[in-house]
Structures are given as structure tokens and as C-alpha cells.
Amino acid sequence: MNIKNKKNLIIFAVIFLLQLLYAPNLKAQEVNEIYEEELPATDPFIGGVTIATTPDSDTETNSLGISIMQNMRLVGTISGAHKKIAVLAMPDGRVIKYEENDFIADDIQLIEIYTDLIVVLDNVNDEYEVYMNSKIRPREGN
Numbered sequence: 001m002n003i004k005n006k007k008n009l010i011i012f013a014v015i016f017l018l019q020l021l022y023a024p025n026l027k028a029q030e031v032n033e034i035y036e037e038e039l040p041a042t043d044p045f046i047g048g049v050t051i052a053t054t055p056d057s058d059t060e061t062n063s064l065g066i067s068i069m070q071n072m073r074l075v076g077t078i079s080g081a082h083k084k085i086a087v088l089a090m091p092d093g094r095v096i097k098y099e100e101n102d103f104i105a106d107d108i109q110l111i112e113i114y115t116d117l118i119v120v121l122d123n124v125n126d127e128y129e130v131y132m133n134s135k136i137r138p139r140e141g142n
Helices: 003-022 059-067
Strands: 073-079 084-089 095-099 103-105 108-113 117-121 127-131 135-138
Touching: 073 117, 084 108, 095 108
Parallel strands: none
Antiparallel strands: 073 084, 084 095, 103 108, 108 117, 117 127, 127 135
């Protein structure tokens, strides 16, 4: 380091220290109690699951599609070179990861994982597509 750089560094350090010593007292002002309106707690899992229906679909398929995921939500998918993982959020806030062919519940098996959806199989061998926006649709062509 040459003399000019050392001199500039010393001047900078002295100015910085002087500013710290003589700076006005920058404490936060005390705030009296602020009364805010209490917001209601909302559950993001209530009513968030929808199913796309066609005019000829019956109510039994709708109720099965809505309850297929048991109020779990697809929050993400991870695709690696050798492994794909789906991340599901439970109604109580826990997050659980599943791989292809894992059982999500006793009667629900995760069949395939794509970038924006997963395919699940229920106990009566019906396949459903579960999307990130909480939509559940019966899979076409099964």
C-alpha cells in the first residue's frame, strides 16, 4: 500500500469516528399505544379446493373430487435429474414432501409429478389432476 492510500484510509476512518461521536442521538421515539383493528383469522384451506365440472357430471364425482385431497394443497413441485418431489401443505400448516408412487393417504397414491400439477389415484382407480391453484379435475383418458 502506498503512502497516499494509507493517508486516504486514515482520513476516512477519522471522519467516520467523528461522525459517530458527534452525531445526534438517533433513538426511536417512544410510541404510545396504537389501537389497530383486529383482523379476523382466515383459514386458507376452507373452500379453497374447487373442481372443474362439466354439465353432465354428477354430484358423486364432485364430492369425491373435493374430498380426494382431504383439504391438502399442492404448494410446489421439484424436478431433479433422478427424482421428482411434490410438496403438499396440510390444513394445520405442516408441509410434507412426497415422491412418485408414494401414498398420500391410505387410499390416495401419487402417480405422476409434473411442473404445475400432480396426478393422484384413489382407491377406486380413478385418476385426478391436482393443480397448484387448488383445482382438482378428473384425468381425461383413464
